[in-house]
Amino acid sequence: METLTPSKIRKIAIIGNPNVGKSSIFNQLTGMSQKVGNYPGVTVDKTTGYYRKGEKSFEIIDLPGTYSLYPKSEDEVIAHRVLNGLDDGGKLDAVLVVLDGTNLERSLLLGTQVMDLGIPAAFIINMQDLAIKKGIEIKIFELYKALGVPLVLTDARKSEGIDKIRDLISGEKFEKAKPFLAVDTFIEGNVLDLIRQKFGFQTPYQAFQFLVFSAFDKTISQEDLTWIQQHLSKPVESYGQVQVQETQSRYQKINSILEKCIIRTPVQSKNFTLSLDKFLLHPVLGYAFFLAVMLLIFQAIFAWAEVPMDLIDETFAFFGSWISNHLPPGIFTDLLAEGIIPGIGGIVIFIPQIALLFGFLAFLEDTGYMSRVVFLMDRIMRPFGLHGKSVVPLISGLACAIPGIMATRSISNVKEKLITILVTPWMSCSARLPVYIILIGLTVPDEPYFGISLQALALLAMYLLGVIGTLGGALILNFILKNQGSSYFMTDLPIYRFPRWKAVLLTMYSKSKTFVFEAGKVILSISIVLWVLASYGPAEKMAALAQEKEELLANSAEEEHDPIEELYASKALESSFIGILGKGIEPVIKPLGYDWKIGIALITSFAAREVFVATIATIYSIGGDLENELTIREKLDQEVNPNTGEKVFNKATAFSLMVFYAFAMQCMSTLAVVYRETKSWKWPALQTIVMTGFAYLAALITYNLFS
Template sequence: MNGTLKVALIGNPNTGKSTLFNDLTGLNQKIGNFPGVTVDKKTGFSKVSPELTAEIIDLPGIYSLYAKSRDEQIAFEVLYDKKGSLKPDLVVVVVDASNLKRNMLLYTQVADLNIPVILALNMIDVADSNGLKINIDKLSKKLGVTVIPVNARDNKGVEKLKEAIAYSTKIATQNKTIEVEEIAPMLINEIADNFEVNSSYEALQLAHQHENLSSLSEEQSDLVETLEQKYSFHSSKAQAQETIARYNFINDLLFDCVKQDESAKGETFSNKLDKVLTHRVFGLIIFVVILFIVFQSIFTFAEYPMNFIEGLFLQLEQLLANILPAGVLTNLLIDGVIAGLSGVLVFVPQILILFLFIAILEDTGYMARVTFMMDKIMRKVGLNGKSVVPLISGVACAVPAIMSTRTIENWKDRVITILVTPLMSCSARLPVYTLLISLVVPSKRLFGVLSLQGLTLLAMYLLGFFAAIGAAWVMKKIVKSREKGYFIMELPIYRMPRWSHIGLQMFEKAKTFVFEAGKVIIAVSVILWVLSTYGPSEKMDAINAKYATPEMAKQFNPDQLQQHLKSERLEASYAGMLGRTIEPAIRPLGYDWKIGIALITSFAAREVFVGTMATIYSVEGDDSNIVSVREKLSAATNPQTGVKVFTFATAFSLMIFYAFAMQCMSTLAVVYRETKSWKWPVIMLVYMTGVAYLASLVVYQLLK
């Protein structure tokens, strides 16, 4: 076979399907959306033979073709839509070899659609260690398909799978698994007469799913509905009858093809470990200890690379100041671009450490346990157990976390989860927290082990979690819905982390942080430098004339004169005018007009706060004394009172503000996209800003 072959990967969650997709495609993959919906679509290309390239489509993980969410509906839509651009020539069904009874249900459904199929038995190493002896040849003969044992984590069996794909035919060879016609014979025959279907099972699926298929016209959907009423078709009864028949087939199949080594029986290592790690008391304590270790590490291990990066930027600024001619462009480059960018890049080590731990927890299977443990807490505040996944994902970034709420079928649970997820402290808040903590919390250790700075950072993250839980409890009283939510998940076995996979994830996250945040920060820094450097000409001219007088020359030495001139020009600039305008509203929170400017600019993205402060203090600073952003803010004082700007009360007030405030345009945009309404983004913006203002007001007034 020459040319390009479309291959769809389908399987249950936690079968290693995505790992197999990565093995097949390597870095030759891209992420987009399925046509007409906001469900993520992963596609990639794999050279399966010298003459043939396969386009691999990674379908969302599902347990059955009977969809409970939009993600799950996509799977049948792709398999059914004959005119669709993603219609596969071949389907690779990925199953967990150690749990065939549950996984084979989906295989039997896909096989009965009469599409060419290959069965990939992934995690074959786990099956072997559990004492399961699978007769591959007998299984293949009984099913009528090629069966390939695979260990995707170790890239074993992948080449054989590529060979099977390369030599596959476009004609379905699999045996029927059940007699579908017995479920609704008259209805199936009449649908088959009116529609172009490949099999009786496809006709039955149309009866079940016609209302959700975008590829069907309204007239076609109405026709199916009419036929259902004509033959008194009950979807739920038909599904139950079909499922029983399929499990009877699976039981007989596994009895013939799979044998259990009795000597290998016994409680698995994962089950033994779960008795401790998912214990209702000890499990939560262990989770908090793990979080503490993470945040201790962020401060302890990141300090050296952060100092190195700070030093590099200081040397770069000094070098540019020495070799470039004095003027507007040099000031723009040093005080605008370099200062703004250095204020963010210095926090890359902390971001990397955070994502290192998150990746390890996910790859070992522990994060799934956290989701399981938190389910009971979620239900007490009126959320679905599936809400835990977006909330935990929100620690990294609220945007993909909100997108992951699509798996929540209950509308009320989904909306509440969307509204509270941004309260979880994301990685964009990390630079703000660590900067402010380093200014006011001493670098001391309790009992010689516990870092005060690490404990403070842990407290900020826990505050975000409890705020989200509290907000959800309030919203469940306000948002009304009669739907009932449920939570089904499978706990994967514990595995050693794949360091290459973790390294790739860290690289991708760091790259996204640097390039996505960096673009915004550079743009904001340049605009801010212009607004901070220029102002109404009459005011600027008056200030220049004031400091050019002999009286000022006698009163201050040249360095002091330059410092006062820059400070007064900054206050009179357009940025200063903007800051002064909002200062009366933020003064009760302990903020001056310079912090006010940072609050406004960081609405683009929270981490812009650091770059903004770096730019403002660079514009105001002394050219002969280039220091890091942390040193600039630590030394900043109020010109009227001489008191430090960033006091203990002000710094904590700011951290509380950023913990609660909706300071992210991307999050608002994705909420609009997911809810298809401006109502919910506006509600989110108003309630989070209100909570942030009141909470930071209380904190400042109590601590000052």
């Protein structure tokens, strides 16, 4: 494959309103040639891909979804910088603006702003099928004459019109439009001309954008900001008010054009979406339905994943036993059978449940229901200082806290953004799912309660506990942190549709792949390190134990050898480096019902919560009978406290552990992202101390309640 070189690549940005189909078009154009990075100097993700036709190569940049080019959040600042060539990537060659065919008035606010920047552009009018259903007929040629840029009708969901977009790009049929609005009438004197000359802009609107964004764009130097202020008659911050005048004038002109270019035919609507929303968005029934949906999902996760999980568990148990029987005794065989195989098993066993969870979420997203969930949850969030755009990061946190925290970049209010960042890790992410599943499976009977599995109810309870903790933490922070104004929340409620099964299956595959290759690398690495630390210890102590064991074996009958081997395997584990570490922290965690082996898992799972199961599996495999094909669940279920004779993983200990993991900051990657988003170690440090302290207290109360 020919290497892409900068001289052969044309840069094209795709921009549009949220939920307009922009990402679907981007994905179909670029396929698997995508990469994610960061815009220089900020934390917003930058998604780019490549499209090639013949000898021509195009770099496609997927800009954050936005309703306009106004400085309300970091996303809008990025769109402004890229479109105006202020980003380190240089100037664009063209822009694809994706419009909503059912709401051209709103979409054209952004579209006409892009036109006035003087960049060659083309408009993609998406969702044409919905426009037809609503009786909207668009006179394409009339609209082209009014706007002066190429127009393409598409339905990205069904891949209709994508070939036309490819032909448009490969033929470079973009056009520069004439100025849509004379913005220099809103600014006094020749300020825009001075800005154009100073910074090399081509159009007055570029200068206008630079002016109104200058108070928000942190990448603008203080020297340039001072220069701009010297040529203004009032503070630079006040020029944001000019946008109200600009927006009103822009909408007036847009509406006058659409009156001539759109024919609206009244259609007899079945009002299916409105009828369903009366129930799904009901202030009482809507929440009850959502809880029922989540309960069914958890029920299915347990029921449908049980068979493949048992099969995986038994396969790895058999594989570990087979290796110990067929490979020559030694360090390498022990590493494979006691370290690597249990470690990999601790990863793979949860693929069915991870795939099912994300499959269900993708299903709900594609039907349009998840937008309703966000809308419903917004009502609950407001009293806790989390109204508006805070809802989206918290919902994302159910999958993973990291993208949830990164999603707070769209929140313009500093206080609400910080509160959301600090409480998002309390939403039960998918990394906690393996911990919950294994502990619930050990201690909660698989019995029905009014036709619903008790295990599913327990899992739902853990997720609800995370939500309660999140809201409680937000309420406290809302009183502690100083008020810095309020933000707003705006979202689209799309019509209900049948899900695209291909998209659901791709989501299941990609999320499972991410879990295996991202979390799996950490889990496997820690499993190997654990085996080394658990297999070796201080030389003198380990040698003394070995000699003591040999002497005892020599002086005992053959039928007593197995119990002696098990006894000294346990002693060797306690005397190993990992045993010494575990014993060191045992006094601190003993009030929670944890022994030193569980303490080791708590430490290692700081790298990633899901490491807990693999750690436990590795620890309980080391020094055991390698020919015994016990599964992970069976090993944990048979573990007994030598002092009390009771099971280690009884109800009190298991519930205490689940509560601890529900509230503790057991994720190193999340802390790194919090630091990156807040630009300070103060907040991740406080987050770790408070969350872990609260987790300890909650786990202590739980253990004593169930003891």
